Amino acid sequence: MLADTWYLFNKYVKISMRMPLWSLFSLIQPLLWLFIFGSLFNYFASLPGFPAETYIDYFVPGVLIMTVLFGSSWAGVSLLREISSGTVDKMLVSPASRSAIVLSRVLHSAVQAVIQAFIVLVAAWLMGANTSLNPIYIFLGLFVILLLGIAFAALSNGLAIKLQREEPLVIMGNLMTLPLMFFSSAMVPEQFMPEWIHTIASVNPIQYATSAVRAALSVEPDMTTFLTGLGVTAAFAIATLYWAISAFKSIRD
Amino acid sequence: MISIKGLNKIYTNGTKAVDQLSLEITEGEILALLGPNGAGKSSTIKILTTLSGFDDGEVSIAGYNVDVEPDKVRQSIGYVAQETGVDFFLTGRENLVLQGHLYRLNKKEINLRIEELCEYFELSDALDNLVSSYSGGMRRKLDIATALIHKPKILFLDEPTLGLDTQSRQSLWKYIRKLNGELGLTILLTTHYLEEADKLSNRVAIIDKGQIKVIDKPEALKDQIRGDVVSLQFDKPADKNQIANGLGTNDFVKDSMWEGDKLHLYVSNGATSIPRLIENCNELKADVSNVSYSRPTLDDVFIKYTGSSIDAQEDGGEEKWWEKWAGKGGGGKWAKKWQQENQETDSSDASEWSAEEAAEWHKNKQWSEEDAKSWEDNKQWSAEESAAWHAEKSAPDKQSNDKNEQQWTKEQADQWHKDKQWSEDEKADWENNKQWSAEESAAWHAAQAEQSAEPVEPQDSAKAEKSEDQQQWTDEQTEAWHKNKQWSEEESANWANNKQWSAKEAAAWHANKSASAENQSNEKQADADWSKNNDQAWDKKSQWQGSKK
Numbered sequence: 019m020l021a022d023t024w025y026l027f028n029k030y031v032k033i034s035m036r037m038p039l040w041s042l043f044s045l046i047q048p049l050l051w052l053f054i055f056g057s058l059f060n061y062f063a064s065l066p067g068f069p070a071e072t073y074i075d076y077f078v079p080g081v082l083i084m085t086v087l088f089g090s091s092w093a094g095v096s097l098l099r100e101i102s103s104g105t106v107d108k109m110l111v112s113p114a115s116r117s118a119i120v121l122s123r124v125l126h127s128a129v130q131a132v133i134q135a136f137i138v139l140v141a142a143w144l145m146g147a148n149t150s151l152n153p154i155y156i157f158l159g160l161f162v163i164l165l166l167g168i169a170f171a172a173l174s175n176g177l178a179i180k181l182q183r184e185e186p187l188v189i190m191g192n193l194m195t196l197p198l199m200f201f202s203s204a205m206v207p208e209q210f211m212p213e214w215i216h217t218i219a220s221v222n223p224i225q226y227a228t229s230a231v232r233a234a235l236s237v238e239p240d241m242t243t244f245l246t247g248l249g250v251t252a253a254f255a256i257a258t259l260y261w262a263i264s265a266f267k268s269i270r271d
Numbered sequence: 272m273i274s275i276k277g278l279n280k281i282y283t284n285g286t287k288a289v290d291q292l293s294l295e296i297t298e299g300e301i302l303a304l305l306g307p308n309g310a311g312k313s314s315t316i317k318i319l320t321t322l323s324g325f326d327d328g329e330v331s332i333a334g335y336n337v338d339v340e341p342d343k344v345r346q347s348i349g350y351v352a353q354e355t356g357v358d359f360f361l362t363g364r365e366n367l368v369l370q371g372h373l374y375r376l377n378k379k380e381i382n383l384r385i386e387e388l389c390e391y392f393e394l395s396d397a398l399d400n401l402v403s404s405y406s407g408g409m410r411r412k413l414d415i416a417t418a419l420i421h422k423p424k425i426l427f428l429d430e431p432t433l434g435l436d437t438q439s440r441q442s443l444w445k446y447i448r449k450l451n452g453e454l455g456l457t458i459l460l461t462t463h464y465l466e467e468a469d470k471l472s473n474r475v476a477i478i479d480k481g482q483i484k485v486i487d488k489p490e491a492l493k494d495q496i497r498g499d500v501v502s503l504q505f506d507k508p509a510d511k512n513q514i515a516n517g518l519g520t521n522d523f524v525k526d527s528m529w530e531g532d533k534l535h536l537y538v539s540n541g542a543t544s545i546p547r548l549i550e551n552c553n554e555l556k557a558d559v560s561n562v563s564y565s566r567p568t569l570d571d572v573f574i575k576y577t578g579s580s581i582d583a584q585e586d587g588g589e590e591k592w593w594e595k596w597a598g599k600g601g602g603g604k605w606a607k608k609w610q611q612e613n614q615e616t617d618s619s620d621a622s623e624w625s626a627e628e629a630a631e632w633h634k635n636k637q638w639s640e641e642d643a644k645s646w647e648d649n650k651q652w653s654a655e656e657s658a659a660w661h662a663e664k665s666a667p668d669k670q671s672n673d674k675n676e677q678q679w680t681k682e683q684a685d686q687w688h689k690d691k692q693w694s695e696d697e698k699a700d701w702e703n704n705k706q707w708s709a710e711e712s713a714a715w716h717a718a719q720a721e722q723s724a725e726p727v728e729p730q731d732s733a734k735a736e737k738s739e740d741q742q743q744w745t746d747e748q749t750e751a752w753h754k755n756k757q758w759s760e761e762e763s764a765n766w767a768n769n770k771q772w773s774a775k776e777a778a779a780w781h782a783n784k785s786a787s788a789e790n791q792s793n794e795k796q797a798d799a800d801w802s803k804n805n806d807q808a809w810d811k812k813s814q815w816q817g818s819k820k
Contacts, residue, residue, distance in 0.1 A: 025372040033360040104354030111320050111350040112373040113342045
């Protein structure tokens with residue numbers, strides 16, 4: 019299974035490398051947000067009780083989460099394309115592991131999202147954002163982002179198999195990401211949230227991932243928050259991956 | 272090699288895709304599953320290749336039960352799906368390497384195999400190009416090569432030549448035959464191309480509604496229908512039984528089969544029986560609008576076992592506007608006709624004909640491209656011929672219109688002057704009929720333009736005279752018109768008759784003149800030429816729809 023995953027993962031990487039422009043294209047949106055929100059909400063930082071010195075300092079982990087959400091939530095679309103082009107059938111008639119087919123796709127999307135997130139992080143530094151520069155903490159932050167990417171790519175792939183059509187998949191992708199992001203502390207600190215949003219946030223995996231990334235990238239890293247967030251995100255990723263693989267195995271009707 | 276017993280597959284929406292299907296395929300055989308779309312061909316193949324489950328039955332491939340040991344089955348089969356299974360964004364080599372890895376081959380084995388396969392399929396030149404730059408035929412070849420990377424014993428081909436042009440199709444057949452002949456591969460292919468089943472397979476299984484209707488060698492199937500097939504297209508036949516029984520009294524008619532308003536008669540000799548059959552139809556007062564005859568093809572076998580033509584089933588139901596627009600409905604029909612006729616010419620007199628008739632065919636080609644024009648020609652011709660035929664037959668119940676009309680126009684010139692005051696009364700009436708005269712005049716002008724455009728031959732000079740006559744007559748239009756009005760109302764029915772009749776007579780005329788073989792093959796070629804284009808367009812369309820699904 020691991021060998022199959024590796025070969026298939028290589029295939030997707032090759033395909034992405036052949037259209038690097040397209041991969042860069044999906045960076046435009048997070049960069050825009052970084053720029054727009056960074057300027058738009060600048061005065062937030064002067065509110066009493068705001069946990070960071072400037073808004074952009076606060077927002078960097080949020081925009082990284084946004085990058086990975088929007089980068090991996092469309093992973094299922096290309097699965098549908100592969101199904102209709104016949105390449106999935108080609109894999110399925112071979113003795114290749116069925117789990118490897120899903121795993122390679124999900125890993126590819128997640129890795130792509132992490133690379134994008136790193137580019138956004140560099141852009142944030144260039145814009146003067148103040149984060150931890152310790153490579154270990156940056157690695158830990160990006161690791162959480164990888165896990166979140168795996169989770170959402172798996173969700174999207176699983177939904178693609180269940181829905182079988184592109185349009186509802188895109189709608190579901192939007193539904194999954196946008197509200198969940200606003201129900202987290204990606205953009206607004208927890209202490210500014212109304213009570214009911216706070217309640218929702220406390221069961222929102224994106225909230226845990228955001229706190230973990232923020233805890234890792236903070237100038238004063240907070241390992242307790244990080245480990246809680248990491249644990250929840252990892253559990254979420256494993257659950258969604260399991261669901262996507264079992265959905266894929268049931269493709270045989 | 273493949274053994275299927277009592278296979279059943281019902282989809283969740285209740286459709287029975289495969290219905291108690293049993294089949295044995297021996298080693299080294301090429302078996303074609305022939306059937307229209309939705310007959311259960313692909314469902315069967317998907318079950319055999321472990322892609323799909325089934326409800327009931329027993330399937331064993333190369334000695335392994337698909338339910339118990341799917342991975343063993345997968346190692347022993349290669350599968351080429353209807354859709355291109357190769358990755359467009361990878362090169363040919365990368366596709367082959369990936370496939371080799373998925374079949375657990377090591378690097379050395381893979382490279383060796385790639386060399387062999389590339390030589391075999393003549394892919395070496397394009398091996399390191401992206402598949403997206405390949406032609407359809409090359410993609411299909413690469414697709415088959417990837418399916419063979421692990422040296423399977425059995426190869427499944429699902430509609431292998433769908434969407435390919437004739438040349439690629441025939442080249443692919445060559446490879447498929449070679450794979451079977453040289454490597455001893457057992458091949459199960461599905462197709463809805465009759466020619467493909469006929470030419471490629473050792474045995475053909477006709478499948479319809481998930482059931483195998485008949486299975487035998489293609490020759491044996493065609494031998495069941497000896498002689499020729501005459502197809503009569505009726506115009507709203509009143510009593511089908513009466514017609515079939517009436518025509519069946521001829522001792523040369525061996526069997527008959529209705530397909531919609533079309534009656535297929537299996538006769539000993541098509542050319543000589545058509546006049547008799549037409550006569551019989553006239554006696555039975557059944558209007559025949561089209562006659563054709565051909566040697567029996569697999570489609571006739573198909574009709575015999577399923578009650579309808581393979582493409583009639585495929586078109587099934589209402590034609591959607593976009594299909595009409597894209598020529599799909601017609602395309603199917605034409606594709607079929609082309610298939611059928613291509614088959615005939617290929618198998619019998621193709622070389623003879625092409626050697627003799629090449630020049631003439633080229634002449635006719637431009638004619639066939641100007642289809643509409645040629646139709647106009649034919650119409651004129653049939654009108655002329657109808658007059659001649661009428662004169663010959665001197666049938667009392669039918670008027671020879673052309674002559675009548677001409678005499679009458681000369682007589683009535685004076686009378687029109689008399690009737691001038693009457694024309695004031697009739698002004699309103701004239702206004703009503705104006706649109707009719709407009710149409711007619713347009714038609715007349717068109718006809719005249721065409722006549723004058725034609726090169727001068729003895730026949731045509733006569734025509735030219737005639738047209739001058741007509742011009743005089745048009746100068747005295749109104750008077751002629753008044754008479755014409757009556758006449759035209761009476762004759763519109765007659766004209767419609769004549770149109771049909773000309774179709775009938777065309778066949779009779781062809782038979783009499785015994786130039787029929789030549790003419791038909793010319794027309795055939797023209798049709799084929801045209802329908803090939805249409806066929807391609809249709810294939811593209813269906814491909815597009817497939818991918819949309």
